[in-house]
Amino acid sequence: MDNKDELSGKEVLFSDADKNGEPTEDTLSSCENASACKNKDKFKFSRPKRKDKPVLTPQQKKERFLRRAILSLKLFLCYLKIGLFTFGGGYAMIALLEREYVQKRKWISDAEFYEILAISESTPGPIAINSATFIGFKLIGVWGAFVAVVAVCIPSFSIILLISYFYDAFMAFIPVQYAFEGIKVGIAILITSAGVNMMKKAQKGAFEYFVFVPAFLLVTCFDIFNIDFSSVYLILIGICVGILYKLILDAINKRKSVVAVGLDTNASESESEKEEK
């Protein structure tokens, strides 16, 4: 009897150990580590799960609809204001956006705002449109993004449309023509200084100059000799060169770390980051 009990007890213990034992836990944790290591440089997917959505009563649905309608109206008016009062392009808009959304209304946090700026700078399109889409989406979803973008476009669109109807009559005035002779010079100065300022502010290494100088010379030559080569291709080439450079740098670093067996992988990674900078 005792023996049997002991045996059965052991059996129970064993089966328990099999179920919740160390081996399974170990594999799990190692898996987690591996996936974390792998995903370090990959995109993180952050899609909210549909299953967690609570079921709403009609009353709640109505309330939510109203809340969203009011919020989208506020968003619309706010972006209309921003579109109407920002002169001189996207960067002038950033200060206004921060004051309006981060400090006054507290719709988004400081960290989110800087994330939005970083994303706007690394995606194509006007910064105003990028940030409007992002903030609108964060607040009310796709509909919010649409509302914000339409609102930010309306002032400049209607103002320019109005001006373009009077453009020919306006340009027929002799004094205006003289004024525009002067403005030509002003615009030329403005564009050049904008480019030089962008370059001054950025961090520059050998790689940047190595790309900048040929690009500058090529664009200048194309224009002087009337060669039809779209700048679009130059930008695509720029993207390819950037990624290629990164891949080559990574390959070189990998070889180095293989040769230096004793080195910690983390150390070599931080080294490569330093070299990049």
Added chain:
Amino acid sequence: MSIYLEIFLAFLKIGTVSFGGGYGMIPIIRDEMLSRGWITDDVLWNYIAIAESTPGPIAINLATFVGNDLAGFWGSLLATTAVVIPAFVIILIIAAIFKNFASNKYVKAAMKGVTPIIWGLIISTGLLLVVKCFYAEYNDFDAAGEFNFHALVIFAVVGGIALGYRLIRKKKIPPIALILISAAAGMIYYIPL
């Protein structure tokens, strides 16, 4: 191909590759418009001046202007929509799906390659416009244009004011102020008193 489709596709292309904000877009718009023969450099120049001195993103202003020039109201609506669509779609995808887009190493690498090209485009365009103030036909060697002395004087005055403002106030002169000053300089210089 209908003109509307052509406008839409052209501005879709411009919206897709224009990194670096409004100034980054000017060289690309100029390139696309000149190569299609849609507008001349002089008209574009005026448009940029007006776009800079009215509110709103420069890209939207320019798209509206050129679209209206080519095909009236619907042209301008199409051009504006087309220039917005790529940015809108790309940001929506990023905001909905990717959490750490801007810190991804390949995105960073691509931006590292694009940024110097944008500098090159903007600075080259700016300098060519400066040269074009002095020599209208700088890229037509048979008709070597006369040197425009008036432009040089205006250049010196406006450039001097911009530089002086920068030295005294320690910040950049607002674009609209620069445009107003250069307009005044142009009017004063050309109108015989």
